[in-house]
Amino acid sequence: MNVLIVGNGGREHALAWKISQSARVKRVFVAPGNAGTALDAENVDISSTDFPRLIKFAQQNDIGLTIVGPELPLTKGIVDAFTEAKLRIFGPRKAAAELEGSKVFCKDLLRHADVPTSDYQVFRNADNATTYLKEREDVPVVVKADGLASGKGVFVCATRAEATEAVKRIGRNKEFGDAGNQIIIEERLDGQEVSVLAITDGRTIVTLPPAQDHKRAYDNDTGPNTGGMGAYSPAPLIDEAMLHLIEEQVLVPTVHAMKRGRRPFKGVLYAGLMMTNQGPKVLEYNVRFGDPECQPILMRLQSDLLDVLEATVDGHLEELEPLRWDPRSAVSVVMASEGYPGTYERGFPIRGLDEAAKIPDVKVFHSGTASVDGQVVTNGGRVLAVTALGSSIGTAKLQAYTAVKCIRWKGAWCRKDISDRALASVNFDN
Ligand SMILES: Nc1ncnc2c1ncn2[C@@H]1O[C@H](COP(=O)(O)OP(=O)(O)O)[C@@H](O)[C@H]1O
Numbered sequence: 001m002n003v004l005i006v007g008n009g010g011r012e013h014a015l016a017w018k019i020s021q022s023a024r025v026k027r028v029f030v031a032p033g034n035a036g037t038a039l040d041a042e043n044v045d046i047s048s049t050d051f052p053r054l055i056k057f058a059q060q061n062d063i064g065l066t067i068v069g070p071e072l073p074l075t076k077g078i079v080d081a082f083t084e085a086k087l088r089i090f091g092p093r094k095a096a097a098e099l100e101g102s103k104v105f106c107k108d109l110l111r112h113a114d115v116p117t118s119d120y121q122v123f124r125n126a127d128n129a130t131t132y133l134k135e136r137e138d139v140p141v142v143v144k145a146d147g148l149a150s151g152k153g154v155f156v157c158a159t160r161a162e163a164t165e166a167v168k169r170i171g172r173n174k175e176f177g178d179a180g181n182q183i184i185i186e187e188r189l190d191g192q193e194v195s196v197l198a199i200t201d202g203r204t205i206v207t208l209p210p211a212q213d214h215k216r217a218y219d220n221d222t223g224p225n226t227g228g229m230g231a232y233s234p235a236p237l238i239d240e241a242m243l244h245l246i247e248e249q250v251l252v253p254t255v256h257a258m259k260r261g262r263r264p265f266k267g268v269l270y271a272g273l274m275m276t277n278q279g280p281k282v283l284e285y286n287v288r289f290g291d292p293e294c295q296p297i298l299m300r301l302q303s304d305l306l307d308v309l310e311a312t313v314d315g316h317l318e319e320l321e322p323l324r325w326d327p328r329s330a331v332s333v334v335m336a337s338e339g340y341p342g343t344y345e346r347g348f349p350i351r352g353l354d355e356a357a358k359i360p361d362v363k364v365f366h367s368g369t370a371s372v373d374g375q376v377v378t379n380g381g382r383v384l385a386v387t388a389l390g391s392s393i394g395t396a397k398l399q400a401y402t403a404v405k406c407i408r409w410k411g412a413w414c415r416k417d418i419s420d421r422a423l424a425s426v427n428f429d430n
């Protein structure tokens, strides 16, 4: 079978790498892909939101399954368009992708389904939100734009003044455009964040091992928010019993509520959770694999990913054998461009990739790279996700950083403490 993967980041490289290992796969294409996907698959120069051209490509190249990486094509209805053209595609339809596309839709669904989440209020304009802030106690809140804002539309506020400023930026200045047509003000939660990803065909839920990512730019979780500077799996914070509780209190009621609401959910359901003193609470849902959580999780998957995704699309997940996982740990370290998450330059030649590839149990996934005259150059803020397996989180970390040391370009940097949080929580437990 030929497979098409839509997207161009580290997540899509990991998907392409894993899918290529399936004995049933003939050719793997990535649209538009990057310099890394060109090594493990074949790149196709079509944007991830150009549905007519993607459909034409799928029809002309005998594509048996299309896999969608990023949220934007999903919320724009790529799955509906492919399905109408009688093409098989993995991911939720537009109506189900609202779970990520509208934070108001998500919160309302959680409330109706009795899934633990923070208290919240929704406002249709800045005036009402500002009045509400003025009239209530001056407590920490989180202010969120309703729609997709590339991770920039959320403000974690310590004071009323900060919250009022956030409301102004979202609602009055319209910094996020129409994504700010509705504003959520919610209770601020305390605790450690974890990601629990599951694959579901709308009825059966297959939970993947938990992962934790590092969103802040600098060591010790300081500095500005980013797309993610690294991740690891498993997450020692979540044991079997806790994972079971999360399935029962969070994932199952969500999937049922989507079905009842006539938006059956097929695809990856990614719960962003805060582990509070009152138990896990949902911060948000994503409707696709996380980047970089996808990289360590897929490094550990031993089953054929194609079997899993096909069973989901065809609604046979119930019949699938339990997934097999590498018992080892995986750690993924993101190497970034100088200036990221602010402005940065592109086009710097990357050296040492061949050397890094020789380190055992390491895979270098490309996030923002391009190939220019046969030379791999930087082409994004997050450039590489250097991922390693090891007998423990500590060993995997060491191995990943050994590979990181081989790689250089002008301005390259990374966090030095990826996965230390896991080690800290293990020590704490002992
Ligand atoms: N209620 C909350 N309490 C504390 N922190 C929060 C809350 N909601 C969001 N955050 C923080 O803000 C980050 C981004 O919020 P999230 O809802 O995941 O939006 P997005 O990923 O779309 O930007 C979270 O990862 C978390 O660190």
Ligand SMILES: [Mg+2]
Pocket: 272, 284
């Ligand atoms: Mg998030």
